[in-house]
Amino acid sequence: xxxxxxxxxxxxxxxxxxxxxxxxxxxxxxxxxxxxxxxxxxxxxxxxxxxxxxxxxxxxxxxxxxxxxxxxxxxxxxxxxxxxxxxxxxxxxxxxxxxxxxxxxxxxxxxxxxxxxxxxxxxxxxxxxxxxxxxxxxxxxxxxxxxxxxxxxxxxxxxxxxxxxxxxxxxxxxxxxxxxxxxxxxxxxxxxxxxxxxxxxxxxxxxxxxxxxxxxxxxxxxxxxxxxxxxxxxxxxxxxxxxxxxxxxxxxxxxxxxxxxxxxxxxxxxxxxxxxxxxxxxxxxxxxxxxxxxxxxxxxxxxxxxxxxxxxxxxxxxxxxxxxxxxxx
Amino acid sequence: xxxxxxxxxxxxxxxxxxxxxxxxxxxxxxxxxxxxxxxxxxxxxxxxxxxxxxxxxxxxxxxxxxxxxxxxxxxxxxxxxxxxxxxxxxxxxxxxxxxxxxxxxxxxxxxxxxxxxxxxxxxxxxxxxxxxxxxxxxxxxxxxxxxxxxxxxxxxxxxxxxxxxxxxxxxxxxxxxxxxxxxxxxxxxxxxxxxxxxxxxxxxxxxxxxxxxxxxxxxxxxxxxxxxxxxxxxxxxxxxxxxxxxxxxxxxxxxxxxxxxxxxxxxxxxxxxxxxxxxxxxxxxxxxxxxxxxxxxxxxxxxxxxxxxxxxxxxxxxxxxxxxxxxxx
DNA sequence: GTGAAAGCGCTAACAA
DNA sequence: TTGTTAGCGCTTTCAC
Numbered sequence: 001x002x003x004x005x006x007x008x009x010x011x012x013x014x015x016x017x018x019x020x021x022x023x024x025x026x027x028x029x030x031x032x033x034x035x036x037x038x039x040x041x042x043x044x045x046x047x048x049x050x051x052x053x054x055x056x057x058x059x060x061x062x063x064x065x066x067x068x069x070x071x072x073x074x075x076x077x078x079x080x081x082x083x084x085x086x087x088x089x090x091x092x093x094x095x096x097x098x099x100x101x102x103x104x105x106x107x108x109x110x111x112x113x114x115x116x117x118x119x120x121x122x123x124x125x126x127x128x129x130x131x132x133x134x135x136x137x138x139x140x141x142x143x144x145x146x147x148x149x150x151x152x153x154x155x156x157x158x159x160x161x162x163x164x165x166x167x168x169x170x171x172x173x174x175x176x177x178x179x180x181x182x183x184x185x186x187x188x189x190x191x192x193x194x195x196x197x198x199x200x201x202x203x204x205x206x207x208x209x210x211x212x213x214x215x216x217x218x219x220x221x222x223x224x225x226x227x228x229x230x231x232x233x234x235x236x237x238x239x240x241x242x243x244x245x246x247x248x249x250x251x252x253x254x255x256x257x258x259x260x261x262x263x264x265x266x267x268x269x270x271x272x273x274x275x276x277x278x279x280x281x282x283x284x285x286x287x288x289x290x291x292x293x294x295x296x297x298x299x300x301x302x303x304x305x306x307x308x309x310x311x312x313x314x315x316x317x318x319x320x321x322x323x324x325x326x327x328x329x
Numbered sequence: 330x331x332x333x334x335x336x337x338x339x340x341x342x343x344x345x346x347x348x349x350x351x352x353x354x355x356x357x358x359x360x361x362x363x364x365x366x367x368x369x370x371x372x373x374x375x376x377x378x379x380x381x382x383x384x385x386x387x388x389x390x391x392x393x394x395x396x397x398x399x400x401x402x403x404x405x406x407x408x409x410x411x412x413x414x415x416x417x418x419x420x421x422x423x424x425x426x427x428x429x430x431x432x433x434x435x436x437x438x439x440x441x442x443x444x445x446x447x448x449x450x451x452x453x454x455x456x457x458x459x460x461x462x463x464x465x466x467x468x469x470x471x472x473x474x475x476x477x478x479x480x481x482x483x484x485x486x487x488x489x490x491x492x493x494x495x496x497x498x499x500x501x502x503x504x505x506x507x508x509x510x511x512x513x514x515x516x517x518x519x520x521x522x523x524x525x526x527x528x529x530x531x532x533x534x535x536x537x538x539x540x541x542x543x544x545x546x547x548x549x550x551x552x553x554x555x556x557x558x559x560x561x562x563x564x565x566x567x568x569x570x571x572x573x574x575x576x577x578x579x580x581x582x583x584x585x586x587x588x589x590x591x592x593x594x595x596x597x598x599x600x601x602x603x604x605x606x607x608x609x610x611x612x613x614x615x616x617x618x619x620x621x622x623x624x625x626x627x628x629x630x631x632x633x634x635x636x637x638x639x640x641x642x643x644x645x646x647x648x649x650x651x652x653x654x655x656x657x658x
Numbered sequence: 659g660t661g662a663a664a665g666c667g668c669t670a671a672c673a674a
Numbered sequence: 675t676t677g678t679t680a681g682c683g684c685t686t687t688c689a690c
Contacts, residue, residue: 046441050383050443054380054383069398069404070600079397110420113378114390277581
């Protein structure tokens, strides 16, 4: 690989001049500039970003840490962040934390040593104290970390209420909920939305809430339990689409017809929800937008660390598909 | 951030000694070593990897370039590569090329400037000449680039034949194929596998092969066309699972019962195939293994560039699910 | 066993 | 407008 020195020699100028040309900040005599350009062309010179990073103390890299990229919610998010990063000449690094705080911290540390300029994090375990001595901007996504860390989220409570209200509207008489992990704030908000709507109905019992941990398999089991304990439920609100799929599987195995005997609503709006039979009625998040927004905020903050940032909360959209149907009569 | 200098001062030794301690290569007097360790602890010192990279000319980063992470085949692959990378203390970088050669080259160039140590690439457009002056190990995945680039693939032809033979075995009389892009070698091999089995049957016509471009939507259209042109087809082999899902959608819209009236087989074994109704009979690739193998090969080559590497071809496994059924009578 | 110093490739004062 | 030079933080000869 040719270095700036080689270029300088080839062009018969100093390295400073070459640096000036490639960074196009200061004025350079057009003739000298052309000589430098020619030398760069001839030697196929590409500046060494590592040397640059060392001097500038920044790497032009941002990282996104998600629990698990094989959960279909996250690839779409990752695309958005990557696209924004590229548009701003940042390199994008993706990490899976498996929801382990240890892995999250490990990643952030390693990447900090590589001078990564900022992080977007989806976490429910990381505490503020661990991110503050990273000394670098962090944006929280999907889940709130701390008041001091700007976050991009959706209105989970509203979305949940809309979903449950829809089940009531189409005539459901007994509605259960499959909830996400207790330590994830958005899961709690969705559960609360459900409770806000149903808790004063006389048919409601606390056992109608079962934990599905945001996983398909665990949700399938949760649905089985619900079916056993409350054979007459005719509506289910799942805390995310993945769990709605799990519920569908359980229902199918139990011979319950969806949506004729029981209606199911999910949350998220991942494309998987359109592919099941029946397709899943859901509360759609603007996933790509969320990722874009978070990436923009992060990059803005990197470019100007004095920027003060507010939390951004997006509205969700109710989306009726095949898994819910108005009761006859 | 504390630097090696700060540590040296704190411990009352030279920077060379500190370097020796953190790299634990040369022998250091236990007492001095302890002093250094204490200083590191006290100052919470973390070595700056950028400075290290600059000197060593390597970054301990590897990159995976895939067409599109929202295609569910790739997240699983990415996990595998990431896991292996982490075990070997490499940082993992993921990039989406959107199957554009321009983006692939752009990414590889930018990452090379960041001293990325090697690439795993899923591409059908990139030529050998573009990767050779990168001056860094490259492993091809899923699709072959050139004889000179080691590749990890599966036996596509065998898998396709097995799939089509299965359709014959269960009694299908007229079998169509929805193919992948013409410029992707594995798509061609799968198509060839189909042709190998069916081309000598008298019912076979070239129009029974329709291009679905490995995309769900385009496959849906392809299925529609097939249905129109050959209303009596009772078996479909789709070049990948995503296209099998598309076929299922078309079939459903057309009121054709799967598997009673028509059987469908896919290829890949992505988990999405288990979630549709009916679930999709498929030819399963060992996706995680493939990713692991490619990552290992890449890292081996990085650690010892003289290593000669052979292509690795994995066998696929036929997996019968609900979308195929033996004909009655 | 330890330290001084050169240098990885680049940028940015400071001089000229 | 251009060149000289001192670092950025680290590793590694080469002395001692």
